[in-house]
Amino acid sequence: MLDQRTGPDLTIEDVRAAHARIKPYIHETPVLTSSYFNELTGAELFFKCENFQKAGAFKVRGASNAVFGLSDEVAKKGVATHSSGNHALSLSYAAGRRGIPCHVVMPRTAPEAKKAAVRGYGGIITECEPSTTSREALFAEVQAATGAEFVHPYNDPRVICGQATCSLEMLSQVDNMDAVIAPIGGGGMISGTCLTLSNLAPDMEIYAAEPDQADDAARSFRAGHIIADDAPNTIADGLKVPLKENTWHFVSNFVTDVLTASEQEIIDAMKLTWERMKIVMEPSCAVPMATILRNPDLFRGKRVGVVITGGNVDLDKLPWTLG
């Protein structure tokens, strides 16, 4: 049991420094609106489109901040990580931009499109079983063999600080938001959001959204300590990982609530977003919209930032075409 209320020593100046460091390697992604979804929800929604981000996901922010913050001495042995996909892609991209090797341990069950994309960016993949236990064990071997710098997908202060640049941009793109909602897996995006907003907009509500079938963050939030599941099963494959001490710090101190949605609600919200907004996004990104539709009273009349976290989907295996 872990009830940690103190966290990594990060300030808003660290976030601004991260933004300056990574700017050459990332997009300032657009914010889209949809009159259809505004009418459907009674809220004003502002979609921060990190699916249009370099490497197809917000995770390139944290990965780039980690990679470009390394000394030359450390960088030359490369970086290494384990990831359910987008962090792997993003770290490979950032390492490629710096010209250093990137070692990735990822589940053999990860979408083929993600594996191909990691290799496309020059990442070196070692496959593990789809459980946190297997992943961490195999990773230790890889790291010992290479001496590469470990960049955790979300429990790393450099990564949290990089993800925090997303809400920093949102604040400059959208006036007077009442709330921000983002998916929560390990909690990197939500922690970065908390880091920025608790400093610059402390009255803004922060909602985390996750699948009913991977609701460890919701249960942790209510219990007051981290509850971790090994290998939960959900279509939102980016949200299967548990909170860790650094992300728990932000979740426990700054999150307004953790909301959940069923698999069918997630699939329906995903398909509806593709149909009406004409954007390709991952199942994970549909979880916030699914929870908004499940909790209409919570959002009606509010100006809400919705983080569309990534767009790396296996187009041959769309959830609504599976039997």
Added chain:
Amino acid sequence: MLDQRTGPDLTIEDVRAAHARIKPYIHETPVLTSSYFNELTGAELFFKCENFQKAGAFKVRGASNAVFGLSDEVAKKGVATHSSGNHALSLSYAAGRRGIPCHVVMPRTAPEAKKAAVRGYGGIITECEPSTTSREALFAEVQAATGAEFVHPYNDPRVICGQATCSLEMLSQVDNMDAVIAPIGGGGMISGTCLTLSNLAPDMEIYAAEPDQADDAARSFRAGHIIADDAPNTIADGLKVPLKENTWHFVSNFVTDVLTASEQEIIDAMKLTWERMKIVMEPSCAVPMATILRNPDLFRGKRVGVVITGGNVDLDKLPWTLG
């Protein structure tokens, strides 16, 4: 045989007036770029994203210009059209915004998503067989019964003038383009592009792109007169209709060349664009990219505007998931 070199009496001032008239009802759609596609093609590509347009397609420009240009006297009987889909949707949307009825004759084989969307905007559908002959016959009946104003999907100067506002926006969004490429079906978008560019940027190349399996525009272009096919078969369902005298005028006078691509090239380009640019677009929109990839020497080193014409896809029937 028709070899018409004189066309509708439209000026660039008509285009500017159309833009002012329709502005409250349309989006100024964004222009996206992709370092992946730039590297792949050796060109600098600027994607004008009309898939993000109101009603999901550029056709709302022409439809809105026609609907909002009507006198109250004419408007009160409503509007009517036949369409393979997006014009139907767009005219229904524009008529709904003006509060007048919209009668639509459309093929029974049109995607269900499009039919549902037409009805969602308040359009009244009469279904015909998937051939130009059947469509035009049934339409005459509907028009006689209602007295509604006919707005042709593309052969109407009001429609051409509305579509011309798309390239007007592109000129203000992208500097120094060398060429613009757009899909060609009936030729409404291409004609509008010709109208704007022949006046404001006469040195800019204008390429039209169509499927090998519906290459009537390419054959017309080479023959010097309109060649019309009845009911060609292609995945690019928006591009099955033939040129008419008003669009032939622009195609024959101002188009640089008409390029074609195979069904497989179109499907591959569509999937690749979804994967890399994270946008939902119709098969028709993939035809320009497919022809750019087939003719790399023609575009290498150039700054090329690519019109992504629409995003209304039946997500249950994606071409790469069909057997």
